[in-house]
Amino acid sequence: MSGGTFVGMPAFPTAAREALGNAQLRHNLAHATGTIRAKRQRLVDEVNEVSDWEELRLAGAGVKEAALRDLGTQLELLEASLTANGATVHWANDAAEANAIVASIAKAHGVDEVVKVKSMVTQEIGLNEALEAEGIAAWETDLAELIVQLGHDLPSHILVPAIHRNRSEIRDIFLAEMGQVGRPAPDDLTDEPAVLAAAARAHLREKFLRAKVGVSGANFAIAETGTLVVVESEGNGRMCLTLPEVLVSVVGIEKVVSTFADLDPLLRLLPRSSTGERMNPYTSTWSGVTPGDGPQEVHVVLLDNGRTNALADEVGRQALRCIRCSACLNVCPVYERTGGHAYGSVYPGPIGAILNPLLKGVGGPGPEGEQVDSLPYASSLCGACFEVCPVLIDIPSVLVDLRAQVVDAHRGGVPKVEALAFKGAAVALSDSRKLAFGERFTRLGLRVARRFGAAKWTSTRDLPPAPPESFRAWWKRTDGGRS
């Protein structure tokens, strides 16, 4: 049930090492994450002047948690209200089923192209590639996604997917690629952001105007009223949701909230956490078919693709509360240095480090399994992600729990060096006598580790030289530093 999430990346340490060598990437990322972090903090402070950000987080987390704990009922309710509103509801176990449903709807309308709103879930299932294999072109219409798509590239951030590209690279991509798939960029294209955006506007407008079928995800799906919600900035979402005759929305089953009023804490938390704005420029809500306005044929695909695995994980279940704001990416010291690609999935950063293993399960075979198992270690456990998360996902605790699961999954076979080291540490640290005993061997242990097998561990971490005497020996000799 892995779907298209795996993008053929090596395990995190290998991918991260490569990313660390890319000075441009690190510069772009540091600038982007720093800027967004500062904007977000200003807005959180502003909320605290007139209200209480922590209470708002509690309410947001509560709304999502309540729906998750009652997910079966909420999904049935959503299906019933969507159907009553004139939408057709489909269910998909995995990526392949969801892609087949979207392709068959497009084919039923005889189209060879669809326009798409930026959505994580359609990337997760590899919808564009699946449609392409059926002879249907899927046009990304978000500016950053367009840059990524035209650059034959992969997104590297949830919110600003092309953050790894600078303006002159974008100009080159537009000049070389736009003409291949539609209206070419003007010859006198400069690398001014406003000029580049205008070129994208002209290029995409012809696609919007002629589009018969639009594809979207949803930020929220309201069970009681059968309402879907899409939050965006550029208006490309509004174009795709409004102009085509047919609309297909792929919705992860964890997007359900119970009532229309539940939107309150979520719509106050999401833009502030995400782009550092009080509200994003455009939010669209629609409940099935609106006679005389917008698509008159509306489909909703409710997707599992591993979400029920995550739901069954008691500690990890909370990851399904995620509203994809990307705040955790922007504060993560590991993400800031490695960028999104190193996580080898459409969900990068701290949330990706827990979501991918939760969706796919740990201990899987082959390079994909190895890649997934490396992700819970892609963190310094500094706790910054938990601190910013608007829906209070305790990412560090989930990471630690998943590390234990990874270790357990590899029991029986040849244990990994890290597993052995941590096991040793657990034994030593659990008993003070053993610790005292062990410390005497630290220097020897490190020498052995250096020679046998710690090379992989130490190539990405500093292994400090062992002190000449143990802390306990020093304390005893100097009476805690007094003598």
Place this chain on the structure above:
Amino acid sequence: MSARDDILGRVRKALDGVEAGYAVPVAPRIAPLADVVGHFAERVADYRAVVVRCAPDEVAVRVAAALPDGARVVVPAGLSVEVPGADEDGADGRVLTAYELDAYDAVVTDARVGVAETGTIILDHGPGQGRRAISLVPDLHVCIVRADQVVPDVPDALPLLDPSRAHTWISGPSATSDIELDRVEGVHGPRTLVLVLVEKE
């Protein structure tokens, strides 16, 4: 078994033993605003939208002044003001196609609610607001909000909205920060938003 039964079965199994009842904490409200309408005007202007405040009898003049000379203008049926020379969407029972809409420079609409704290204008596409497409495709959107439509914050707006309608929440003009985080107004939606805020008598 159908995918539906598979998924619902796995959901129920995953939640076996988990209490469904979960008390959701009430979201906090903001402190009362001394001047709700003024706050709204300020917050909308913060998004680099143009804000025009006027008395009720000035609306038509202010709207006309916001439209460039010779602009092709489209309006919905039931708009609260007269816009001389504008075409009405749906007149004679024929709605404009997307291509036809693309030929318009500007659109004038009413609104349903204004949200002061977030500077948001909410359309529910009732009379005076028109179909979603008409306030999207033209490059200039002139939107009329009356002072008595403005509420303090998001939780005050939601109960006023009918979920069975489609809604569009607008907070400033279309914008992107996708190129090196430089904010650029207007990628696909209207590049200019003019708020005509009608004060109480």
